[in-house]
Amino acid sequence: EPPRDRAAHEETTTVPAQTLRLGYFANVTHAPALIANERGLLERALEADGTDLVTEVFNAGPAAIEALNSGALDATYIGPNPSITSYLSSEGQSLRIVAGVTYGGASLVVSEDITSIEDLVGSNLATPQFGGTQDVALRHFLKDRGMEAEVTVTPSSNGTVPQLFARGAIDGAWSPEPYASQLVLEYGAHRLIDEADLWPEGKFPTTVLAVSRSFLQEHPQTVQRLVDANAQAIAWLNTTSDDEQVAGVQAGMHQANGTSLDEDVLRAALGQVYFDPVPLTSTFDELVTHAVDVGIGSPGDVSGLVDSTWVKEQR
Amino acid sequence: MTALISSNPLTAPPVARRQPGARQRSTRLGSVFAPLVAIVVLVAIWQIASWASPLRADLFPSPVMVFQKLPALLADGSLVSATAISLWRALSGYVIAVLIATPIALILAHWAALRRGLGPLVSAMQVLPSIAWVPAAIILFGLSDATIYTVLLLGAIPSIINGLLSGVDMIPPQYRALSQVLGASRWQHIIHVELPAALPGYVGGLRQGWAFAWRSLMAAELIAVGGSLAPGIGSLLQRGRDLADLPLVMLVILSILLVGILIELLIFAPLERRLLQNRGLARAGEEKSG
């Protein structure tokens, strides 16, 4: 049973926040955030309480976590692994995951001369970031098959991977969307493994919605609005047509920082991911176990990380 | 064997009295045209290389491809506004850095124990990469311009301190004797003798400090690419890299180079030229006037 921060504070009077400062990335896996912003869902939800919205767009997890820790952010869309490391290193003080966002959308894409898992022997594979979600996934995958000694893992940033791949410096990459699809569509790679196949129900978190613990305690109403708007955006994404989805995400990215992605890549990438507001509590333990298995990070109890009460209530 | 002065390699040919005005004007024009010519030559080489190269066009974009991207970026204003934002941050931060670094350098120069203790530390801080400051800056200042300025200042200040220190070190000791004899207080010595004497070395340090400031700014601008922190040209560069959009990367590089060239031509080169001329020196390769 996770600790009920909210229950503990419901007796004391709490008020909605003046402002909500929300971080997200201009990226396909943050599509619900993009949609919530672009369609004004979040703004409208917060308006009811008189809360202003300030959004910050990030490039990478560490800066977002640092901002959350400093109090410059109240909540952020973020990958599960940065959330876990922050939760563990602060002994549960830093943040809570209040909603699920994106699932799936990571795959091992490789050059065409690798057609089976056995062919991976002797290859050099990239991951976006040491100790990141995909990095752990690849290392765990290799370890399970006793191949960790035969494959070189090269953590390298998402933007660098296509260049390395095109040059033949790497043979493939365990990449999130849209980079995996980009490698497939523009650089002639093919999908060898879809990470979804390795998880029960085919679901593993790619993006979650994390809220700083202090904000959660002080402004539960605002957190609820945020979670609701997230659910709305996901509902929109899950019900709308493909074309509208693509157009919406494209517009959201452009609004965020001027980025625009190739239509086909975007379409393929969106086809790889699922959106669901329910956080998959069970997977977090497993992510920690995987990381510890491959010698990254320290073991720890993440049972209090996910606070799934917010989403349930909404249903 | 004798030689007419005109045929003597040691001397210039006998010429009619020159009009210094005309000569100087042509030099000044030349200092703008020469880099332009250099750029044209480099772009031509780049175009030829991109034709000759077996690499895919998206990996080695030709200048034509790059400049085709320009109108779109100019139309939505992102390149211009990012450049303007970064330039403003860099210039204002740099001025602050100079104002902070100069007194520190003077204190170090005059307080031997302090210099022995902190001097190596300052040099070591110069070596620290800017992103090392990012976590601390964010935790202290959150997502504000203060964070960006902190990273920029910590990047630029040690270099300016070192520049001024090495300028001061090269001051001939007889100037110090002069100050002493003229009865200058320490403060008067600094104002009237030390600073002007150290100036040529200091300007070198200022130029390097500017480079550090700008590069630290680029690192700081990677923290956030939008929202309350206006996206600078560093963010644009990162976007280009993230999307493997090489034409964008190239355009950003060219914009940074352009800014660098302009700052050099408009600020540092004239400053240095005036300074050297003022003491009867001349920039190597440039003739003395007269």
Next chain:
Amino acid sequence: MTALISSNPLTAPPVARRQPGARQRSTRLGSVFAPLVAIVVLVAIWQIASWASPLRADLFPSPVMVFQKLPALLADGSLVSATAISLWRALSGYVIAVLIATPIALILAHWAALRRGLGPLVSAMQVLPSIAWVPAAIILFGLSDATIYTVLLLGAIPSIINGLLSGVDMIPPQYRALSQVLGASRWQHIIHVELPAALPGYVGGLRQGWAFAWRSLMAAELIAVGGSLAPGIGSLLQRGRDLADLPLVMLVILSILLVGILIELLIFAPLERRLLQNRGLARAGEEKSG
């Protein structure tokens, strides 16, 4: 009113003949101890601040917390090996950079048109952040040390060129006249007059060039963290940020500072001291020997 020399602020008190040997030794010891004292003071301030600060321990780790992490890092050898790898890359790359930059600077100093054309470009390149070169370097060299060295060289070379150029600019014109009168060829002039005369300014440029080299290396080491490229200290820094492991970040920062201080104390400071003493100058704040 008269003053005995000992009470006159202008002069030192009358003392018995000094033993220069003993004095110099104490200065040299001091130059190692003074930074140590400075570090101890800074660490003490840090410890007190971490006690006093309301920040969570994981956001503002105390020195004790940081050093508790040290044994583990030393045991698995990652900190030492990363530092060693980076140091080797930086030193070897730096030597190459100096060897490339020096002749380029001399060519620019002697070929006016070239300097007018490329000089501003060199200054502008100094301003270009190192990561701007990464895409190009990867396309050319893939994931090899060559990529890392390319980024390092492109970061350090412009700065060394500028350092030497500003050293050459400050050469008094009468040395050029002397060379001419002594019948020195251009080459002899460079070797015997220009380079030694420019040396004090050049060493300043070399120090800044070292900073650029090291910082560019840190940027280059982020290209790939481990895998086929040996992980340097830049990778370790990034890893600390990725894992939200501030004690690791701090340890890396301290290692980099340590390397910086050692390089300064072992190479640049003695070099500069010898150089200045050689021409009857003294580092500000340090007394002349004798």
Next chain:
Amino acid sequence: MSIELNEVSLSYGGDELVLDSISTQIHDGEFVAVLGASGCGKSSLLNVIAGLLPPSDGWLQVPDDGAAFMFQDANLLPWLTAAANIELALKLCDYPAGQRAARVRQLLELVQLDHAGDRKPHELSGGMRQRVALARSLAQDRQVLLMDEPFAALDAITRDMLHEQLHSLWAATGKTIVFVTHNVREAIRLAERILVLSSRPGRIIEIRRISDTLRNDPAHSVALADELTTILRREQMKNDRVDQL
């Protein structure tokens, strides 16, 4: 306000003594010349008196407002014009700001450089630089004036003129002047007392008091010049013999 040196010795780091037990007293308002061969330690002695070099041994007493000093090598600040170099000395003496420009003009006229006030040191000839340095040392309003070969780079006519200027300045202000020269007749013409230094190490080997009657009697002063020259020559030959041993 007198200057007193007591067993002052000086060495630059090494073993060799440059000045060896110099003792003398220069009273207020005295005009003293220091004569000696090139490299004997005249400049070093002046630097010690000015407080620019601490003696290695012995002690000295000087007025505690310091002394005006004219360096042997002009030592002008290269980024200031001739006039600005002089003005700086006035400024550092707290000369009233409003009267500085006029005083600078006056001093430039004194050294016959009224046409060259706005030139930078590198645009001046060697003798002109020396005259600017001279003007600067006169600008400093101190009781003691130390001058290191103030007229060495000047032609006879300019020098004559400046000799007169210096003499009347001394007569008018009663300054204590110590000046170094290698010119015996210059010393006789100007000084009340002449100190002759030996070479390696520099010791006072001769002190001569010069009365006005002697100075104004051509035959006597030529004789004295010859005598001093002989002393110097003997001294130098002794040194040469030492070298040959």
Next chain:
Amino acid sequence: MSIELNEVSLSYGGDELVLDSISTQIHDGEFVAVLGASGCGKSSLLNVIAGLLPPSDGWLQVPDDGAAFMFQDANLLPWLTAAANIELALKLCDYPAGQRAARVRQLLELVQLDHAGDRKPHELSGGMRQRVALARSLAQDRQVLLMDEPFAALDAITRDMLHEQLHSLWAATGKTIVFVTHNVREAIRLAERILVLSSRPGRIIEIRRISDTLRNDPAHSVALADELTTILRREQMKNDRVDQL
């Protein structure tokens, strides 16, 4: 191998002429002195002859292997010892490497600095620096030797000795020597011909040929010195009048 100047004029940027239509011919092996007031353009003239300054007008002819030159301000390289400064000149003249050390010692002895060869310029006195510069200019094995006030910073005895050295060197090698001085008697003692320059602008206002008989006749040479001094004084007074207008 003669030097010829034809209507050579010089100005430094501004309007003011420093040298105005200097025409003269200096034949092979001649020993010429240039006299003039401080700032009249003597150094400038020497710089033009050495090819260090291009004339603003007119033309000149010089031997195409250049000339040895002794600068007015020594101009030693501060990072080289006295000996190394001289050796550099030998090296750049392609003097055989094996014999350089010996030649340096010989030259240092010539200028009486055999004890100071391993000192850096900043450890030398003003006169010692000038003597090192003199030795360096003699090290350059050129037919033409240009010297800018070579003895200005030296005492009478050292100067006498060096006069003799220079004279016997000239007699032995037949070099063409042009030297600038502000000392009329020095010019008479050494030179075969004296050029007197006026001030602002520098024009040749007097040319005197000095025979050996005149030189060795004390009465005659004193008379000549007086005459030249009078010329110089008249010239300078003319200038002062111009200033007062």
